[in-house]
Amino acid sequence: MVPASSSPTAPLIKKSLTAYEYAHELKHYHLADLIRHRLRLPSFQQRFFRVLQLNDVRRCDTFIKHLRNEVRQRNLAKDGFFYAAQLGSVRLLDYFLTRWKIDINTQQLSNENYPTTALLTAITYNQNDAAKFLLFRHADPSIKGQYDNALVTALHYQSTNDLIRLLLDKNVDLTVKHPDFKKLTLREYCVFTNRVKAKIELDSYIVRLINNGNYKRLKWLIDHGYKHINVNVSYKRNGKQLAKERYYEKIVKLIDDLEHAQIKARKKMNY
Amino acid sequence: MEDTLEQEKSVLDHTNNKNDETQYLDCIRLVDGGHIRRFENLVAKFDIIQYELNDEDNGPTKPVIFYAIEHNDETFVKILLEMEVPLNKSYSVSRKIFIL
Numbered sequence: 001m002v003p004a005s006s007s008p009t010a011p012l013i014k015k016s017l018t019a020y021e022y023a024h025e026l027k028h029y030h031l032a033d034l035i036r037h038r039l040r041l042p043s044f045q046q047r048f049f050r051v052l053q054l055n056d057v058r059r060c061d062t063f064i065k066h067l068r069n070e071v072r073q074r075n076l077a078k079d080g081f082f083y084a085a086q087l088g089s090v091r092l093l094d095y096f097l098t099r100w101k102i103d104i105n106t107q108q109l110s111n112e113n114y115p116t117t118a119l120l121t122a123i124t125y126n127q128n129d130a131a132k133f134l135l136f137r138h139a140d141p142s143i144k145g146q147y148d149n150a151l152v153t154a155l156h157y158q159s160t161n162d163l164i165r166l167l168l169d170k171n172v173d174l175t176v177k178h179p180d181f182k183k184l185t186l187r188e189y190c191v192f193t194n195r196v197k198a199k200i201e202l203d204s205y206i207v208r209l210i211n212n213g214n215y216k217r218l219k220w221l222i223d224h225g226y227k228h229i230n231v232n233v234s235y236k237r238n239g240k241q242l243a244k245e246r247y248y249e250k251i252v253k254l255i256d257d258l259e260h261a262q263i264k265a266r267k268k269m270n271y
Numbered sequence: 272m273e274d275t276l277e278q279e280k281s282v283l284d285h286t287n288n289k290n291d292e293t294q295y296l297d298c299i300r301l302v303d304g305g306h307i308r309r310f311e312n313l314v315a316k317f318d319i320i321q322y323e324l325n326d327e328d329n330g331p332t333k334p335v336i337f338y339a340i341e342h343n344d345e346t347f348v349k350i351l352l353e354m355e356v357p358l359n360k361s362y363s364v365s366r367k368i369f370i371l
Contacts, residue, residue, distance in 0.1 A: 016361040023340045025364075031340055031348050038352045066353035186342075208371050 048076065052083050057095045074100065082108055085118040085134070088127030093118070095139060114146035123153045128163050141172040149177050155190065161201050167188045168205040171217070175224035183237045187228045203231040210239050222258055230255050291322055302338045302347055311350075320356055334360045 013067060020039065041047060051063045060080065067073050077100040082091035096102050110116040116124070118137040122131040123269035127165060131154075135141065141150035151172045154164055168174065178189050190199035206229060208219055230239045243251040295318045301310040323334050336356050339347035 014363050016363045018361045019334070019336050019340060019358050022337055022362060022364075026340060026343075027338060028343050031343065031345060034345070034348055034352060039358055044355055061318060068311055068354050069320070070315050071317050071318055077352070195326075 040056065046241065051082060052087060052092060055089050055091060057091060058221060060092065060095065073217055081118055082121055085121040085127065085130055086125045088122065088125065088130040088132045090130055093130060093133060104134065104137055105143060110146065112146060112259055114251050116145045117143050119150055120145040120153050123150060123157055123159055126157060126159065132166055134169060135166055141167050141170050148179060149173060153178060155195060155198050158195065161197050164198055164201045174202065174219060175226045185226060206231050206239065206242060207233055210243050210251060213246065215250045218251060218254060222254065227249050227258065229258055295319065295322055298335055299338055302335055304342060307346060320354065323360065324357055333362045337362050
């Protein structure tokens with residue numbers, strides 16, 4: 001190193017420069033402006049969320065493509081899939097599913113550290129259309145999140161009836177229990193929390209099962225501890241009568257056995 | 272800046288069994304040479320941002336964007352900015368300060 005006294009230059013000074021300062025230092029002002037502009041923008045996630053809010057497939061595509069790296073693009077697309085479910089945008093959900101081939105049942109940790117799927121996210125944010133769309137694209141409703149499977153989540157967040165009916169028709173397990181009300185069955189939970197319409201929906205599902213003579217499913221429900229099979233179809237007419245009218249002997253027997261067991265249990269309690 | 276297909280192929284073939292450091296050096300070389308297409312092809316497979324973010328101590332002392340700035344290459348700077356390279360990284364320059 002040249003000593004300071006013997007040269008017109010000062011000793012070497014170490015300087016730390018960021019990209020912006022460096023561009024300035026080299027007097028490439030237009031580059032410096034570009035970098036400063038980028039620095040002033042909101043954070044990456046925020047910008048991505050805003051692009052998704054525009055609900056525009058093409059803009060979203062350009063935004064993701066700018067990343068250029070395949071792994072990063074995929075990860076961002078996966079995030080975007082969940083955001084789309086949150087925003088309830090069917091168009092974007094379709095885009096992510098078809099363009100990026102994201103697995104519809106892919107899971108992610110939610111803010112409260114529970115695993116969640118796009119379907120559960122859509123139900124959580126009350127995006128009925130998005131949830132229905134995901135179900136039509138064969139999303140699995142039995143994956144468990146914070147409030148168990150999709151049906152319990154839908155009941156918890158007071159989803160509309162058509163969604164609940166769709167979930168039931170997808171044969172989602174209704175013998176599960178709400179994690180906050182472990183001792184109640186789902187129907188009791190509906191009664192307890194005054195969700196009348198949801199309760200009617202559950203009952204009408206049972207009626208449909210009896211109507212179609214779906215013995216297997218009914219038996220399965222009873223075996224798994226669901227007791228409200230003999231529902232009231234209408235005033236003074238219950239599920240057993242309906243089964244009788246339709247000559248579903250096995251279902252009549254099933255309901256008889258169930259009621260018998262219940263009476264027995266009640267007697268035992270009294271003693 | 273002639274990007275023939277053969278050249279691209281050879282670059283890609285090499286990258287498959289190279290480790291991160293050499294790939295990173297390749298990136299720098301491509302930025303130096305201004306080969307945009309080949310740079311994009313390389314970066315599609317190699318996560319350059321992860322590499323720059325990952326190792327704090329033995330990581331690159333001079334992030335790629337500084338090379339692009341040095342060459343006054345606006346397209347490259349734009350590409351790197353779009354790729355969201357970290358801008359808070361600093362580069363230590365040792366230089367003489369002239370006293371007039």
